[in-house]
Amino acid sequence: MFDKKEVADILGIALQNGGEFADVFIEHKATNSITCEENKIEDINSGIDFGAGIRVISGMTTAYAYTNDLSLGNLKQVALTVSKAVQSQKHTLQLDLRHLKPGYHLPVEMMPEQVKIREKVEQVKLANEVARAVDGRIHQVMVGFGDVVQNILIANSEGHWVEDERVRSRFTVQTIASQGNKMQTGYESYGGFMGSELFKQRSPEDIAREASRRALLMLDAKPAPVGKMMVVMDSVAGGTMVHEACGHGLEADLVQKGVSIYAGKKGQKVASSLVTVVDDGTIPQRYGSYHFDDEGIMGQKNILIRNGILEGYMYDRMTARQDNVRPTGNGRRQSFQYRPIPRMTNTSIAPGEMDPKEIVKATSKGILVKKMGGGQVNTVNGDFVFEVSEGYLIENGEITVPVRGATLTGNGPKVLQKIDMVGNDSGFFIGTCGKDGQGVPVSASQPTMRITEMLVGGTEQ
Amino acid sequence: MGKDMTYAERIVEIGKEIGADNTEAYIYWHKDLSIQIRSKEVESLKSAEQRGVGIRILKDGKRGFAYTSDMREDSIKKTVQKSLDNSRENEPDEVLSFPLPAAEYPQLDLYDPEIAQIPVDRKIEIAKEIEARTLQQDKRIKQLERAVFEDREYRITIANGHGLAKSYHGSSCGAFAYAIGDLNGEQQTGFGMDYAKRFRDLNIDEVAKEAAWRATQLLGAKSQKTQKAVIVFDPYIATNFLGLVSPGLSADAVQKGRSLFAGKLNQQVASLEFSLVDDGRLPQGIVSAPFDDEGVPTSETILIDSGKLNSYLYDTYTAKKDGTVSTGNGIRGSFKGGPHVGTTNLFIKPGKISRTELLQDIKNGFYVLEVMGMHTANPISGDFSLGAAGLWIENGQLTYGVREVAIAGNILDLLQHIDGVADDLRFFGGTGSPTLRIAQMMVSGS
Structure with a gap:
C-alpha cells in the first residue's frame, strides 16, 4: 500500500532540518486471543493494530513520533513534527530505496488465519477439561491462547527498504490446587515463532497435565529453607537466570549509561570459564526470533561471553554508532508506539560436558530448581532475584522432598563466577520481557548447572 | 468531541444493522509528549497521537469483542462484524449486560488548558531543570540516567445500544528523575516522581530531592545477619x-474463588490501624473520571475500614451476579480489551x-x-x-x-x-x- 517514492519523500521531510539518520516504521498486527476461566470461555478477542512511527537521530538526540492516521498527508505532517526537533543544517535528501532480503528463513507451517477460531476455542476447552481431570484438588483452571501476525515495513535514510512478517503463537495453562486452607498454583506454557502448528508440536493436553501436576506437587511441598546453599539448576528450569543475571547488563544502552555492572569489562573474566553466553535471533521456531530487527538489521548469533570472558554487548543502531561498532540486530520495539532500544532475543548459556545426573550426585546438600518463575534484576549492581516454581531438596546426592515458596537472590557476576559444573543438556522457556515500559517476546535457555552458593529466601519458620 | 461521538454512535448503528442485540463502542483518543534529558541534552523527544476503538457485542446472550486502531470506515465495519463473529463461538451467559445511562455523573475538573499552551521549548527547559536540580542535591550524584517531563491529553467516549452516550476530556503531566549515586565507584540508582492533573501542582523540587535521596541511601550498604x-x-x-492486596478485593476474584478475601466480609482482615479506600472521583486524583470504562458513574468505596472488610469492587457484570450495583470499577487496560474489575485511586488512609x-x-x-x-x-x-x-x-x-x-x-x-x-x-x-x-x-x- 506504500509507494517507495512516497516513503522516500516522508524521509526527506523528516531530515529537512538536518540529522544523520531517519527511519519510518509501519506496522500492521492482527491478533487473536482466547481465554477460559471458571470452566467457560471468558474472552475471545480479535484485533488490528495499525500505525507508523517516524524517527530522526541527530547527535545524541532522538525525536520520535507516531500516529495511526496513515494517510500520506498526515505522515508528512508527522515527519515535519520530528524534523523540528532538530536544528542543524538544512539539506535535501535524494533517496532510491532498495529492498533488502533476509539471509535465512524462519518457516511457518500453518498461518493462524488458516485455522478457524472455533477450532482454537475447542483446543482451549480441551486443555481446561484435561487439567481438571488430573485430580479433584484442582479447583481452578485458566487457559490462554494467543496468536499474532505482525507485518512490518521499515525504510530508512540509508536507502534500505525492509519487510518482515513475524508469526507467533503461545498457549498457557495456570491451575490452582487446594486442600484445606492451602492453595498453590501451577503454570506451564509453550509457544514460539510459529502458527497453528503449535497444537501439533505440543498438545494442549500435555501442557494442561504439566500445569496440574506442578500445582499438586506444591500442595504437598514443605516450606523452603532459608539461608545460603548450593543450587542445582535443571536444564528444564528455563533460562530466567541467564536472562536476569547477565542478559540485561549486556544491553549496550545500559552499558553506555554506566548503569551496568558489565560496563568497561570487555575482554575481562566476568564468569566461570565453564560459562559461554549467546544471544541468537535466528533460531527457527523460537519465540524471540525474527528475520530483521525493528530497525531493519538482520538477526544474528552474538557470542556475549566466551569461556567466562566478556566478548561483546547487544546493540541497536543508536548505541552501535556511539561505540563505533556494527549493530548486532538487537534493536527492538514493542510496537510502532515505541522507539527501538537494545533487547535480547533468544539468550542461552551453552551446554557443557557433564552428565546432568552426575551433577546432582555430586551435591551433598542443596536445592534443585526444576522450574523457574519470574525474575527481576537491578542492572546497576547486578543484584537479581527469581522465584522457584518447582523445587526440591538435594540430600546426599539424592533428590528428596519438594519445597515451595522459595526465591533465589544473588548477584549476577558473583553467581556466574560460582558456576562449577555445567551439564551437556539444554532446555528453554518463553516469556515477555519488560524494559522501559516495552514488552517483547523472548526465550532463554540453559543446561543443567551447579552454583556453589546462593541465598535462598524461603518461608520455613 | 464531535468526531469520536460520531464514530461511536455509527458503530452502535452498524451493530444493530448486522443483527447484534446490543453494541458498545469505547473510543480512546490521546495525544502525548515526552521529553527525556541526559547530560543537558535532549536524549529523546516523543510525540504521539492515537485513536482506537474496542467493540463489545451481545448476541443471543453471548459476548463478542474486537478492536482496531485503523479508523477507516471499511476497517470499522469489519471489526464490528468480527466482534459479532467472535460472540458466536462464545458460551451464553445471562448475566451479561451493558449499563443504562445514569441519572447523574460526578462533575470533575480533569482538563488543565495550561498544559497544552506551554510551548515545547519551555517543556524541554523544565526537563533540563529537573536534571540540574537533582545534581545540586548531593555531591555523590554525578549523573542521572534520565530526567523526564511528559504530558498527556485524552478523551474517552462510550456509547451503547441503551442510549448511553458519554464523553470526557482530561489531561495530566508528570516529572521524573532517575539519579545515579556514586561512592568510590559503587553505584546505586534512585527515582523521584510526581504526577499531577494541573501543571501548577507539579513539584519538580520534590522530584529532585527524592531521586537524590533514594540514590544515595544505599551506597556502601552491606548484607545483614538473619x-x-x-x-x-x-x-x-x-x-x-497494595498490588498484592487489590486483586483479592475484586468481586471477580471473589466469585471465581481466587480471592484471599472471599467469604470474609465484615471480618477483621487487617489490624485496627489499617483502612483502604478506592475513590474514582477523588479531587485531583490522577485516574479520576466521571464514569468508568463502561459508562457507570465512579464512586468512593471503603474497602477495609479499621481492619474490617467492608466491600469488594464491582463492575456491571459482577454486581449483577451478586445482586448489587456496580461501584464504578469497570476498568480497561486499553481500548484493546473489555472492562474488568479494577482499581481507580486506591490508597491507605x-x-x-x-x-x-x-x-x-x-x-x-x-x-x-x-x-x-x-x-x-x-x-x-x-x-x-x-x-x-x-x-x-x-x-x-x-x-x-x-x-x-x-x-x-x-x-x-x-x-x-x-x-x-x-x-x-x-x-x-x-x-x-x-x-x-x-x-x-x-x-x-x-
Missing part, C-alpha cells in the same frame, strides 16, 4: 504491596502520627526502600518472598544501608501485624500510602 526485626515500609514499598513518631520507639528495625521480585509474589495464596534493601533502624534512627537480604511471609498475616500508620500519605500514580510499620518479621541475610 534476624527478626520491626519492618517499616516506605510509602512506595507499601504501594507495591493516613494515620495521625508523623514518620518520626512512627520510628521513634523502634530499637531494632529495617526501613525497606527497595524490593525485588514483587511480581513473583502470589496474589492467590498471598505468599511473598522478596529481595530487599533499605536502612537499618537503631533506637528510632535510620542508620546504615542494608542490601542482599530477603523478607518473606504472607500478605494476610502482614495486614494483621500493621501496628503503625504515619500521616504522610503519598500517591505514586493511582496508588497511595503513608509510611507503615509492621510488627516483627524475619529478615534473611548472611
Whole structure:
C-alpha cells in the first residue's frame, strides 16, 4: 500500500532540518486471543493494530513520533513534527530505496488465519477439561491462547527498504490446587515463532497435565529453607537466570549509561570459564526470533561471553554508532508506539560436558530448581532475584522432598563466577520481557548447572 | 468531541444493522509528549497521537469483542462484524449486560488548558531543570540516567445500544528523575516522581530531592545477619504491596474463588490501624473520571475500614451476579480489551502520627526502600518472598544501608501485624500510602 517514492519523500521531510539518520516504521498486527476461566470461555478477542512511527537521530538526540492516521498527508505532517526537533543544517535528501532480503528463513507451517477460531476455542476447552481431570484438588483452571501476525515495513535514510512478517503463537495453562486452607498454583506454557502448528508440536493436553501436576506437587511441598546453599539448576528450569543475571547488563544502552555492572569489562573474566553466553535471533521456531530487527538489521548469533570472558554487548543502531561498532540486530520495539532500544532475543548459556545426573550426585546438600518463575534484576549492581516454581531438596546426592515458596537472590557476576559444573543438556522457556515500559517476546535457555552458593529466601519458620 | 461521538454512535448503528442485540463502542483518543534529558541534552523527544476503538457485542446472550486502531470506515465495519463473529463461538451467559445511562455523573475538573499552551521549548527547559536540580542535591550524584517531563491529553467516549452516550476530556503531566549515586565507584540508582492533573501542582523540587535521596541511601550498604526485626515500609514499598492486596478485593476474584478475601466480609482482615479506600472521583486524583470504562458513574468505596472488610469492587457484570450495583470499577487496560474489575485511586488512609513518631520507639528495625521480585509474589495464596534493601533502624534512627537480604511471609498475616500508620500519605500514580510499620518479621541475610 506504500509507494517507495512516497516513503522516500516522508524521509526527506523528516531530515529537512538536518540529522544523520531517519527511519519510518509501519506496522500492521492482527491478533487473536482466547481465554477460559471458571470452566467457560471468558474472552475471545480479535484485533488490528495499525500505525507508523517516524524517527530522526541527530547527535545524541532522538525525536520520535507516531500516529495511526496513515494517510500520506498526515505522515508528512508527522515527519515535519520530528524534523523540528532538530536544528542543524538544512539539506535535501535524494533517496532510491532498495529492498533488502533476509539471509535465512524462519518457516511457518500453518498461518493462524488458516485455522478457524472455533477450532482454537475447542483446543482451549480441551486443555481446561484435561487439567481438571488430573485430580479433584484442582479447583481452578485458566487457559490462554494467543496468536499474532505482525507485518512490518521499515525504510530508512540509508536507502534500505525492509519487510518482515513475524508469526507467533503461545498457549498457557495456570491451575490452582487446594486442600484445606492451602492453595498453590501451577503454570506451564509453550509457544514460539510459529502458527497453528503449535497444537501439533505440543498438545494442549500435555501442557494442561504439566500445569496440574506442578500445582499438586506444591500442595504437598514443605516450606523452603532459608539461608545460603548450593543450587542445582535443571536444564528444564528455563533460562530466567541467564536472562536476569547477565542478559540485561549486556544491553549496550545500559552499558553506555554506566548503569551496568558489565560496563568497561570487555575482554575481562566476568564468569566461570565453564560459562559461554549467546544471544541468537535466528533460531527457527523460537519465540524471540525474527528475520530483521525493528530497525531493519538482520538477526544474528552474538557470542556475549566466551569461556567466562566478556566478548561483546547487544546493540541497536543508536548505541552501535556511539561505540563505533556494527549493530548486532538487537534493536527492538514493542510496537510502532515505541522507539527501538537494545533487547535480547533468544539468550542461552551453552551446554557443557557433564552428565546432568552426575551433577546432582555430586551435591551433598542443596536445592534443585526444576522450574523457574519470574525474575527481576537491578542492572546497576547486578543484584537479581527469581522465584522457584518447582523445587526440591538435594540430600546426599539424592533428590528428596519438594519445597515451595522459595526465591533465589544473588548477584549476577558473583553467581556466574560460582558456576562449577555445567551439564551437556539444554532446555528453554518463553516469556515477555519488560524494559522501559516495552514488552517483547523472548526465550532463554540453559543446561543443567551447579552454583556453589546462593541465598535462598524461603518461608520455613 | 464531535468526531469520536460520531464514530461511536455509527458503530452502535452498524451493530444493530448486522443483527447484534446490543453494541458498545469505547473510543480512546490521546495525544502525548515526552521529553527525556541526559547530560543537558535532549536524549529523546516523543510525540504521539492515537485513536482506537474496542467493540463489545451481545448476541443471543453471548459476548463478542474486537478492536482496531485503523479508523477507516471499511476497517470499522469489519471489526464490528468480527466482534459479532467472535460472540458466536462464545458460551451464553445471562448475566451479561451493558449499563443504562445514569441519572447523574460526578462533575470533575480533569482538563488543565495550561498544559497544552506551554510551548515545547519551555517543556524541554523544565526537563533540563529537573536534571540540574537533582545534581545540586548531593555531591555523590554525578549523573542521572534520565530526567523526564511528559504530558498527556485524552478523551474517552462510550456509547451503547441503551442510549448511553458519554464523553470526557482530561489531561495530566508528570516529572521524573532517575539519579545515579556514586561512592568510590559503587553505584546505586534512585527515582523521584510526581504526577499531577494541573501543571501548577507539579513539584519538580520534590522530584529532585527524592531521586537524590533514594540514590544515595544505599551506597556502601552491606548484607545483614538473619534476624527478626520491626519492618517499616516506605510509602512506595507499601504501594507495591497494595498490588498484592487489590486483586483479592475484586468481586471477580471473589466469585471465581481466587480471592484471599472471599467469604470474609465484615471480618477483621487487617489490624485496627489499617483502612483502604478506592475513590474514582477523588479531587485531583490522577485516574479520576466521571464514569468508568463502561459508562457507570465512579464512586468512593471503603474497602477495609479499621481492619474490617467492608466491600469488594464491582463492575456491571459482577454486581449483577451478586445482586448489587456496580461501584464504578469497570476498568480497561486499553481500548484493546473489555472492562474488568479494577482499581481507580486506591490508597491507605493516613494515620495521625508523623514518620518520626512512627520510628521513634523502634530499637531494632529495617526501613525497606527497595524490593525485588514483587511480581513473583502470589496474589492467590498471598505468599511473598522478596529481595530487599533499605536502612537499618537503631533506637528510632535510620542508620546504615542494608542490601542482599530477603523478607518473606504472607500478605494476610502482614495486614494483621500493621501496628503503625504515619500521616504522610503519598500517591505514586493511582496508588497511595503513608509510611507503615509492621510488627516483627524475619529478615534473611548472611
